[in-house]
Amino acid sequence: MRNPNTEHILHRKSAIFALIAISASVAGNSLLSRGMREIGPTVSASPLDYLAALLNPFVAGGVALLVIWLLSQLSLLSWADLSYVLPITSTAYALTAIVGRLAMHDHISPERWLGIGLITLGAMIVGRTYPRTTGGDEEAGE
Amino acid sequence: MKWALVALIVSCNAAGDLLNSAGMKRHGEVKDFRPAGIARLVASVVRNRYVISGIALMGIAFFGLISLMSISELSFAVPATASSYLIETILARLVLRERINRRRWIGATLVTLGVALLDF
Numbered sequence: 001m002r003n004p005n006t007e008h009i010l011h012r013k014s015a016i017f018a019l020i021a022i023s024a025s026v027a028g029n030s031l032l033s034r035g036m037r038e039i040g041p042t043v044s045a046s047p048l049d050y051l052a053a054l055l056n057p058f059v060a061g062g063v064a065l066l067v068i069w070l071l072s073q074l075s076l077l078s079w080a081d082l083s084y085v086l087p088i089t090s091t092a093y094a095l096t097a098i099v100g101r102l103a104m105h106d107h108i109s110p111e112r113w114l115g116i117g118l119i120t121l122g123a124m125i126v127g128r129t130y131p132r133t134t135g136g137d138e139e140a141g142e
Numbered sequence: 143m144k145w146a147l148v149a150l151i152v153s154c155n156a157a158g159d160l161l162n163s164a165g166m167k168r169h170g171e172v173k174d175f176r177p178a179g180i181a182r183l184v185a186s187v188v189r190n191r192y193v194i195s196g197i198a199l200m201g202i203a204f205f206g207l208i209s210l211m212s213i214s215e216l217s218f219a220v221p222a223t224a225s226s227y228l229i230e231t232i233l234a235r236l237v238l239r240e241r242i243n244r245r246r247w248i249g250a251t252l253v254t255l256g257v258a259l260l261d262f
Contacts, residue, residue: 036212050205059208066204070197071180074162074187079171082163083234083242086227087253097260100215115259122252125245133241135167 007130014080014131018088021072025092028065030099035059080131087126094119144214151206152226158199159230160237165192167238227254 035058053059076085094116101108166172169190172183187193210218231250234240242250 032208033211036208040212050208053208070200071183074166074193075172075175075183077163077166078169081234081240082159082238083231083240083246083250085163086159086230086234087246087249090227090253090257093257093260104215111259115256118252118256118259120256122249122256124249125252126249129243129245129249134239 010079010131014076014084014088015127017072017076018085018127021069021076021089022092022095024065024069024072025089026095026099028062028069029092029096030062030103031058031065032062033100034103035062081133084126084129084131088123090119091123144210144218147206147210151203151210152229154199154203154206156226156230156233158196158203160233161192161196161199163234163238165190165194165196168192227257 035056036053038058039053039056054063073085073089076089097112097116098108100106101112165187169186173179174182227250231242231246235242
């Protein structure tokens, strides 16, 4: 039997960390994208070319935010299933798509809005399942 | 070139996510989020072989992604590399033995469809 109190705490903890991971990922990717466009095409086998990219403040800020993303993602994975974490943090993709379009003053097509809606709905459905199904607690869902 | 990078990013991300998840389950639930606790988390993560390999693979995916971003728009780069949701859910079941109930399958399918729509 699951303790309702533990369950509540696990859900709340997961929600907070998902929110941190999502915001850090959206802001980090947007900064990186802007920085990389300032630098110009970089497809290289040499790590030095990528280190040089860090001199751009947008790239540096983006990398710092992605470190925060990594730590919150790892914390989430320490208590929640990968199949729980992935769909929920995927809302970052929907938000990145919106931010990317808005930054370019571009129009968001109805198909994109539909995609954003489906991602959000999918994340909400998974968010209602119990975060962990392995390691002693064998039951998913409600 | 664009799609070769996408394939590299997707496979490294999937393998990286699986390794990170397996490694963090071995680490145990993170409970202390004060600065000292976060420092301890970082210290134990860098000694965790699963997580280190996972991060290395995600590092490769990351360099692939910034390369992709430099030759394409963000609105192509991010959605194109997000095509792995269903694959990773299947791998989570087969490799990590997670129990994926109907809600999770529905959710993962909706997310995959949603991401595919972002692509066009």
